[in-house]
Amino acid sequence: xxxxxxxxxxxxxxxxxxxxxxxxxxxxxxxxxxxxxxxxxxxxxxxxxxxxxxxxxxxxxxxxxxxxxxxxxxxxxxxxxxxxxxxxxxxxxxxxxxxxxxxxxxxxxxxxxxxxxxxxxxxxxxxxxxxxxxxxxxxxxxxxxxx
Amino acid sequence: xxxxxxxxxxxxxxxxxxxxxxxxxxxxxxxxxxxxxxxxxxxxxxxxxxxxxxxxxxxxxxxxxxxxxxxxxxxxxxxxxxxxxxxxxxxxxxxxxxxxxxxxxxxxxxxxxxxxxxxxxxxxxxxxxxxxxxxxxxxxxxxxxxxxxxxxxxxxxxxxxx
Numbered sequence: 001x002x003x004x005x006x007x008x009x010x011x012x013x014x015x016x017x018x019x020x021x022x023x024x025x026x027x028x029x030x031x032x033x034x035x036x037x038x039x040x041x042x043x044x045x046x047x048x049x050x051x052x053x054x055x056x057x058x059x060x061x062x063x064x065x066x067x068x069x070x071x072x073x074x075x076x077x078x079x080x081x082x083x084x085x086x087x088x089x090x091x092x093x094x095x096x097x098x099x100x101x102x103x104x105x106x107x108x109x110x111x112x113x114x115x116x117x118x119x120x121x122x123x124x125x126x127x128x129x130x131x132x133x134x135x136x137x138x139x140x141x142x143x144x145x146x147x
Numbered sequence: 148x149x150x151x152x153x154x155x156x157x158x159x160x161x162x163x164x165x166x167x168x169x170x171x172x173x174x175x176x177x178x179x180x181x182x183x184x185x186x187x188x189x190x191x192x193x194x195x196x197x198x199x200x201x202x203x204x205x206x207x208x209x210x211x212x213x214x215x216x217x218x219x220x221x222x223x224x225x226x227x228x229x230x231x232x233x234x235x236x237x238x239x240x241x242x243x244x245x246x247x248x249x250x251x252x253x254x255x256x257x258x259x260x261x262x263x264x265x266x267x268x269x270x271x272x273x274x275x276x277x278x279x280x281x282x283x284x285x286x287x288x289x290x291x292x293x294x295x296x297x298x299x300x301x302x303x304x305x306x307x308x309x
Contacts, residue, residue, distance in 0.1 A: 046284050047219040049302050065273030106301040
């Protein structure tokens with residue numbers, strides 16, 4: 001199974017969106033698509049950077065009018081980094097993100113991996129409905145979270 | 148004679164008028180029943196037809212989109228022929244999207260008049276919006292991002308991680 005991390009941008013968006021009733025399913029949907037999956041299972045979507053070993057992917061979740069998740073997978077390390085999420089519809093809905101934002105998120109995740117800071121381990125809560133974010137400390141090996 | 152006393156001649160005229168009205172309504176309802184039923188059925192068939200057409204289009208687009216996304220996974224060293232095909236696909240997607248929007252406007256006008264099919268319309272609109280978004284993404288991934296200096300510099304940084 002893959003190790004799931006995220007950037008602060010992803011965590012902030014989840015915390016913001018989870019306050020809306022219309023996005024009540026978001027966290028469960030993220031878990032459904034990424035938790036307990038292999039990278040091969042999780043990585044489908046639109047490949048933005050033509051790299052099969054370190055794919056930067058935009059993934060549609062919950063079908064039409066659902067959510068868009070941007071992530072980077074590092075196949076060799078078996079790690080998947082959630083970078084950003086946005087809904088397509090509702091009060092915080094947006095059609096797409098800009099090309100500049102796509103580049104910015106890629107640079108941010110590279111910085112976070114290189115400097116080993118600004119990353120959160122992502123895991124499910126006891127009911128497997130909500131996301132639990134645990135800050136990865138600098139130099140710390142993979143976090144072991146027991147739920 | 149008191150005004151309250153019924154005039155027999157007037158009474159007869161009133162009764163004949165009522166009988167006449169009954170007969171008129173009865174004849175119309177009898178003769179037009181089949182026509183009315185056909186019109187109601189045609190109306191309901193029209194609604195069902197439009198709902199089915201939207202469902203079929205939603206299913207077809209949902210089936211096509213993952214296949215289009217899959218093309219982005221085979222973009223390293225693309226041939227000229229592949230790029231030409233992708234350009235054609237993106238063009239076809241834009242043309243199809245325009246047609247779908249036109250049909251959406253027609254159907255939504257019809258449905259809004261009769262205040263029906265809101266959920267189906269919303270799903271149809273979301274799906275054609277997704278299709279347009281995918282056309283834009285494919286265009287970006289195949290033709291724009293490979294030429295985008297900032298994006299390619301970020302990719303070079305990414306490659307240096309390994």
